[in-house]
Amino acid sequence: MDSMSNQKLEIKNLVVKANDKLILNDLSLTMNKGETHAIMGPNGSGKSTLSNVLAGKSGYEIISGSVSFCGHNILGMNPEERAALGVFLSFQYPIEIPGVTIINFLKTAYNSLLKARGKAEISASEFLKLIRDKQKILDISDEMTRRNLNVSFSGGEKKRLEMLQMLLLDPFLSILDETDSGLDIDALKSVSEAINLLRNENKLILVITHYQRLLNYVVPDFVHVLYDGKIIKSGDKKLAIDIEENGYFKITEAA
Amino acid sequence: MRKDLSYKTSFPLIECFDENLFDNDYFGNNFLLSERRKSLGYFKKNNLPSVKKEDWKYFDLKKISKLSFNNANNLNEEEKKLLIRKKNIFNQKIVIINGEYCSNLSDTSSVRDKIEFYNLNNQNLSFEKNKFDYIKKYLCAKDESLDSINLAFAKDIFILEIKKGCTIDEPLEIIYLSKSHDDSICINPRLIVISHEASDSTIIETCQSDSSGYLWSNYVTNIVIEKNARLKHYKYQNEGINSFHTADTKIELSSFSYYSHYLLNSGSDLSRNKIHCKLNNNNGTCNVSGAYFLNESQKSDIFVEIEHLSSDCISNQKFYGVVDSNSEGIFQGKIHVGEETKNTQADQISRGVVLSSNAQINAKPELNIYSEDVQCSHGVSIGELDEESIFYMRSRGISENEARQMLIYAFITDTLSDLDDSIILEKFNKLIDKQISEKFF
Numbered sequence: 001m002d003s004m005s006n007q008k009l010e011i012k013n014l015v016v017k018a019n020d021k022l023i024l025n026d027l028s029l030t031m032n033k034g035e036t037h038a039i040m041g042p043n044g045s046g047k048s049t050l051s052n053v054l055a056g057k058s059g060y061e062i063i064s065g066s067v068s069f070c071g072h073n074i075l076g077m078n079p080e081e082r083a084a085l086g087v088f089l090s091f092q093y094p095i096e097i098p099g100v101t102i103i104n105f106l107k108t109a110y111n112s113l114l115k116a117r118g119k120a121e122i123s124a125s126e127f128l129k130l131i132r133d134k135q136k137i138l139d140i141s142d143e144m145t146r147r148n149l150n151v152s153f154s155g156g157e158k159k160r161l162e163m164l165q166m167l168l169l170d171p172f173l174s175i176l177d178e179t180d181s182g183l184d185i186d187a188l189k190s191v192s193e194a195i196n197l198l199r200n201e202n203k204l205i206l207v208i209t210h211y212q213r214l215l216n217y218v219v220p221d222f223v224h225v226l227y228d229g230k231i232i233k234s235g236d237k238k239l240a241i242d243i244e245e246n247g248y249f250k251i252t253e254a255a
Numbered sequence: 256m257r258k259d260l261s262y263k264t265s266f267p268l269i270e271c272f273d274e275n276l277f278d279n280d281y282f283g284n285n286f287l288l289s290e291r292r293k294s295l296g297y298f299k300k301n302n303l304p305s306v307k308k309e310d311w312k313y314f315d316l317k318k319i320s321k322l323s324f325n326n327a328n329n330l331n332e333e334e335k336k337l338l339i340r341k342k343n344i345f346n347q348k349i350v351i352i353n354g355e356y357c358s359n360l361s362d363t364s365s366v367r368d369k370i371e372f373y374n375l376n377n378q379n380l381s382f383e384k385n386k387f388d389y390i391k392k393y394l395c396a397k398d399e400s401l402d403s404i405n406l407a408f409a410k411d412i413f414i415l416e417i418k419k420g421c422t423i424d425e426p427l428e429i430i431y432l433s434k435s436h437d438d439s440i441c442i443n444p445r446l447i448v449i450s451h452e453a454s455d456s457t458i459i460e461t462c463q464s465d466s467s468g469y470l471w472s473n474y475v476t477n478i479v480i481e482k483n484a485r486l487k488h489y490k491y492q493n494e495g496i497n498s499f500h501t502a503d504t505k506i507e508l509s510s511f512s513y514y515s516h517y518l519l520n521s522g523s524d525l526s527r528n529k530i531h532c533k534l535n536n537n538n539g540t541c542n543v544s545g546a547y548f549l550n551e552s553q554k555s556d557i558f559v560e561i562e563h564l565s566s567d568c569i570s571n572q573k574f575y576g577v578v579d580s581n582s583e584g585i586f587q588g589k590i591h592v593g594e595e596t597k598n599t600q601a602d603q604i605s606r607g608v609v610l611s612s613n614a615q616i617n618a619k620p621e622l623n624i625y626s627e628d629v630q631c632s633h634g635v636s637i638g639e640l641d642e643e644s645i646f647y648m649r650s651r652g653i654s655e656n657e658a659r660q661m662l663i664y665a666f667i668t669d670t671l672s673d674l675d676d677s678i679i680l681e682k683f684n685k686l687i688d689k690q691i692s693e694k695f696f
Contacts, residue, residue, distance in 0.1 A: 055646075055650050056649075056650070057646050057650075058642075058646070078649065078655070079646060079649035079650045080649045080650075080652050080653060080654050080655065082650075083649070083650060083651055083652035084652055088650075088651075089650050091647065091650075094647070095641075095643050095644050095647040097644050097647070097648075097662070097665060098665060098669075099662075099664070099665025099666060099668050099669065100661055100662070100664075100665045104661075105648070105651075105661075108653055108657065108661065109648070109651035109652050109653050110652075112651075112652040112653045112654065112657065113652040116652060165651060169651065169652070
């Protein structure tokens, strides 16, 4: 994977329907490696649809357009193939799965990616060492990783666990769907630290958010405003501050 | 009797009743022969119950009734050894092949002082009369189709006694193996287990077969738990796809006794497990639980009946199942609480996951409560695997198939939550894992 030169996400004229309703309408976005982009937008603008479509969730009808990542047309791939290519979605609402322990889930996921990339799986002890290093960053105890996946976790714990998964799986494209929602200031800092740790010249990070709060900690290179299924304005961090002060109204009215 | 309440059979087996099967008249007055004859008469009269009978509503014996079942032939030593290879789980084992005890393949040496195991088709038994009187009542002919064919055609009768006050730490395995060649055979193992006063033990029944022809294994097991005794009973049913498995397990509990049953049911084309517990005296506890995995056109009927006939007793039923392809799972759970009883607690839950649109699960709770002083609950839930969960796992790189298997495992593992023996827990975890990966891919 590291040898891949064309680490670039290109969304071209994407039109997506869900339940016969047009959600994304001619959306285009290009992200180059090393870049962090933020997509902001009011409720119902299509933010979550965009992240779900990128990760390969079913239930969406792709009417037209294309999404290429690292030179692959990923719209034809299933979610696990996209994950193997390095796509990661941090869920807005992480799913609770009773009966599946975090540690077992993480190990299975990690080894699945290795296998898909033609590499040998790692042993339980190697894995434990690896995961413990990542746990420290997010202050996640061993006791917590023995619990069932997201079951009876607080909102903050769920988001920290999403970040643990992200650090472990070390994706090329991380899509963070409202990872900041419902976090107190300490959790927000902890989550931001994880994202910043992942940032480097090879990674692509797409932060989807309502507020610019997270963007104080994870400073984006580009900020886009999504409205009615398309990007109506792009700029730098100043755009996010402008939205925070004046709301979406002026921008959406102009569009 | 209405004619359509039964299916007529014409098993060649019925014409081969062996008057001289048990040479020794241990019970006196030709007791066993006369009960066996009566049983034959009952079977000839009753044949097999049809779906018109309420208890058999969901489980159709028509397919079995149309086959020509014979008695099993004896296998040679080579065949027996081949059959048992890699099949046993534990060191202490009793091996029964095609309904016959195989002493040379069995080993109970380390629990010799704590148990007695014997078979009635044996020349060398000498016991006190009152012991045989005790056993006798479990060998009386019954006007029930499957019990009667079992008693009439059981090649042997096995008795396992756990001695008074004895604790056996390591599980004792009872291995039933069956094999037919090209013909259709019917095997009728009959076992009586007596947990004597204040004994504490664990048994595991494993039922497996290897057959080219049709095989019908029809088990009858009577279990008696005396005062203050504890018995944990596990069963793994993984007979081949050419086989039909019917098992009737009847348990009687005395005061302050404890019985738990865990059934992992995954084999056979048709399987029916009936587990009937009678809480005869005060302060008895019985927990009956298990899991079933079905694919292709398999059908499994788990029929639990718990009778609270005395006060201060507790019972629990918990069965989970997963069905795929054209298979069908049935859970029927009866709770009966008698009029004079006080302080009864009886709970029942059954859950199922249906993986294909052609598969189905039927659940039928039946509560007959004739007492006021009862805490009782029952619940049924049947659904599909959660697609959101599957997407979440796939988005992390886990294949769809593995995600489904992990969710099935997660679902089933709840049935193991009350198993407190780590060796057994590990074993059943592995068996469940194996069944899931073999069945649902």
